[in-house]
Amino acid sequence: MTMTREFLLPDLGEGLTEAELVRWLVAVGDSVAVDQPVVEVETAKAVVEVPSPYAGVVAVLHGEPGQTVDVGRPLISIDDAGKSAGSGNVLIGYGTSEAATQGRKRRRKGQAAPPSNGVRPESVESAPQQALRVVSPLVRKFARELGVDLHSIKGSGPDGLIMRRDVNLVAQAEGHAAETGQAGQTRAAAGVASATPTSATDPSTGLPIASRTPVRGIRKAVAQAMSRSRTEIPEATVWVDVDATELVALREDLKRREPERAPSLLAFIARFALAGLAKYPELNTRVETAEDGSQEIVAFDGVNLGFAAQTQRGLVVPNIRGAHGMSARALDAELRRLAALARDGKAAPSDLSGSTFTLNNYGVFGVDGSAAIINYPEAAILGVGRILDRPWAVEGQLAVRKVVQLTLVFDHRVCDGGTAGGFLRFVADAVEHPGSILADL
Template sequence: MSMKTFLLPDLGEGLTEAELVKWLVAVGDTVVIDQPIAEVETAKSMVEVPSPYAGTVHELHGTVGEMVLVDTPLFSVLEEGSAAPAAEPQPAAPEREVAQSYREEERAGTQEPASEGSGNVLIGYGTPEGLSAKARKRRPRQSAGTPLAPAARGEAVAPRRAPLVISPLVRKLARELGINIAEVTGSGAGGLVLRSDIEAAAAVRSAPAAPASAPVAPATTPAPAQPAGDIDSRSGLPIASRTPITGVRKTIASAMTRSRSEIPEATVWVDVDVSNLLALRSDMKAKDPKNTPGLLAFIARFVVAGLQKYPELNSRIEQSAEGPAEIVGFEGINLGIAAQTDRGLMVPSIRNAQNLSARGLNAELARLTEVTRAGKASVAELTSGTFTLNNYGVFGVDGSAAIINYPEVAILGVGRIIDKPWVVEGELAVRKLTELTLAFDHRACDGGTAAGFLRFVADAMENPAAVLADL
């Protein structure tokens, strides 16, 4: 017998978990090496997990929608020529190691063991052995006259186990509702405590107790039970849905929160007459419709040229515990392009954009947009940007005070292009205008640098032929 169990690996950037999106095989299917087994969504991208083994799928560990921790079983394969393993008795609570990111969380109902241990937290069995003696809570002394506990009298005591809870969201919900997880019977596989179990326990606790000698009421149709959590206690409104913040949305929320809390940002903006740029592109498209770059590619080329002239905006600030903060500059430019997808806002980056022409940028823009919306962009493509360009004009808005894509120091937004009255050589005319908005980290540069960069890009968009001749 040769059973191989594949553990979910670290899929990049130190990620500790992934959401199981789709199983691509079923138990009993024959698989070959490198055949995709499942699709999982990390905080960065959608990933197909291939099988390193050939044989028959024996077990799929996890259900669709479940968060799977790194280094826990994902699937098991019975290699070719092997017999199915004999059934073994299953433990009451299966042991699985929690990823490092959850090790600091408290375990409800955990009994401290007397011997030293590994310090790893096993789901269902809290093991705080790795804590120092100072970090452990002392047990209260037995006062005189207090009956001895069964263990103190030498009687056998059944070992106490912590509740089987995988999701930190479930533990958080229990704390918020004041529910002791140790007293909740899990309805999931192997006694796993689910969100519904916590909500049911809260509903039972909040139900009013019946009077001891209540009068018998006429038989009526009972009103449907309203489980706890259906009515929001703050607003008094019914709760329509609860959506856990996981995967990409969790990463976006974390980055935006960190940006707002750590970066002292300032914003400058300018209206730009892009009539000449649109006319130039229209002439090029008439002569060569297949090889004419899109408008965003032209703007990207001007942005890259501006960053080469004002490199302070193509940098990152690093804070070291040993010394002062540093502004880290780069030799090249990885231009991030904000893209709205079904999975949230993603920012893939064009690596070494300074080496590409407007046509080259246009081709790379098309490729990155396609792979990102398909969930196939690599971690490197989604995390290596040094400056972000955001075209929110496609949503029909003029401007936006964009949040800087941490840990970058600036982001440039482009609004919609509309007809507006504009003064040209002393005469009022109707022109094509857009608004550029630059949010920048005031630690990396001052307003003069930010304004100089913004003016350079605006001038390039207003007089594109003169600038493109030198690029």
């Protein structure tokens, strides 16, 4: 007896309530196995593949690519044809990797049955599809934008895994990276949806409208968070120029002696900021508002350190959980690991949420300073500008020093300027005299 099972969009975790359908990986009439990925969706945190908890034949696909589906709404209907459903591992990141290659399409009318040896007549085409080795949804998306067939690529990663560089090499060799493809790649790098050309005229300016770009996915999430931050948080900003000459010299010395283990300058500053938060815990809090309008300042026993990372999908904030107990070396390792996951689109929702204080290194963009927007609902964000050679007074004498600007944006509800200034001065002193501070950490 055939029974239709309706698979609802599962709870993706970390407070995510919706997802945008990017691409169906199956079609109506296809057979699917338990834990086989059936759809690629984009949330505010990442692009992920959702596995099916049921085995059977696809009956209905609820939605088209580009549509937004709420958690708990129908995603796909599957006729189980009397088959037993399996693992039920419907959370993102779960499911067997082999199951994705075990699905078989239902034989359509007029299609020859497969030979007894299990090889289908179209094996020349389908065998590479079954062996396709792609983990990152961003690689799939990159290949689509450049018009590259992933089945034609031999991956250079572990066990033949297809990497972004493999797609890029094929695109260059075959001439796929033409103007249209490059435009799509640029849009992807900006983290926005494809723009729709239009010939309409804007009534207020009288100028032709070149395009309209839907705000969705990561761009929508960023816009909502930033708007809420500016609307609800009465922020204030303090900044200071800092002589980082000794810190730069310290790192260069470590790099000479231990080239593979020398922490980055950002890791040192992160360590100083964590020490500052231990001294000024008011900045490691958040304000929560109850339904009756009353508010509480919630303090945390520990720090989850977020850091802003620019990716192809836009700005995300990975966070180092339990950062307060880590050394500069441990922080450096986590900064590199999480940044790589975010860039490759492999960061889990838990990696991209839950921070209690954020560090923003905008110096990598060649910027000296910035009044950053607080990462809602946190209470503060510390910005780090680029390090430049500048004239500086040292013991009454003019000298050229390595100078960096530190900027602290804070929620004025949790503390006053004295606390914010004290924290910033503490971090600045640590940057200027790292030896004495590191001796106490």
